[in-house]
Amino acid sequence: MRFLGYCGILNCMENYTLIRSRRRTLALEITRDCRLLVRAPLRCSEGTIRDFVARNQTWIERHMAKVRQRAAQAGPPPTEEEIDALKARARAVLPDKVAHYAEVMGLSPTGLKVTSAQKRYGSCSAKNSLCFSCYLMRSPDEAIDAVVVHELAHIRYKNHGKEFYALIHRYMPDYQARKKLLK
Template sequence: MTDFTVIYSKRRTICAEIGPDGSVKIRAPQNMRKRDIQEFVRMNEARIVRARQKQAARAQEAGRKTLTAEEIAQLKEKARDFIPARVKYFSEQMGLFPSAVKISSAVRRFGSCSAKNSLNFSYRLMLYPQEAVDYVIVHELAHIVHRNHGKEFYALISRYLPDYKQRIALLRR
């Protein structure tokens, strides 16, 4: 396998990462030699190929195509424009103001709220209807005052999005 990108960082271990477009990124410690990286790829080639196939099958099964690098770039740009504007709108409505709003490439979660009230949103939200995106934004803003998913948390969400349960269903499609 020769089609991979190496990303050096301050990490201590090496790992392979499969991008949404099927690209392979090898994350390696800054001081790791190229031949050690190539050896890692050779030793893990079967696992990498299986992971790529599994990801493509999962995307196909879900009725979604694997996104190209260009499509991902467009979604990220759209998210950078759209999400902060919606956060500002709902922040003013709710009187809750995050310390920062960031767009990420998160795969397993649509959004998160840090202990310092910084909100993070996945660019993948742009694949969903605006009603669903608005729900995730209100959900994360609600975490500024309610750090759990208790009754008060959902009461706050319901105050601004009475149909929040239908909006959650949009995210599960």
């Protein structure tokens, strides 16, 4: 059930979309298009929801500003031609990088795929197939290498535990600095 409400808090008239489900807790989410989603249990009262939104107003304003800033910095969405060019570059660059680091790390991915995913730069499937976003090509070479090593490490460790990061740092001691270069 969806309900469009608003929080009447002092100077705030933020609209929000209420999504009720079988969850047990209240949660806030700010979407990429600067909408506020409030997720609530089925039987949670509207008063409780309004109070929750009011108590979290500082968090909402801070994160809404971050999302707006990111949207302003990102500029217009890429054209189909730009996406195709990024994919072509990824298909030209990534296989060699993956092969190099796989050999160095002693790992064997089962496949490599390039997509136009926007939320994550890479992933590793349960069957050890690697997938990379073409948008990774907007980042410096050092950052691309960091994502490749990160995804290769998932072949051995399917989580983000201590052993996982120890493996990454063994082959890329400056991993944290490289990760900061991601755009």
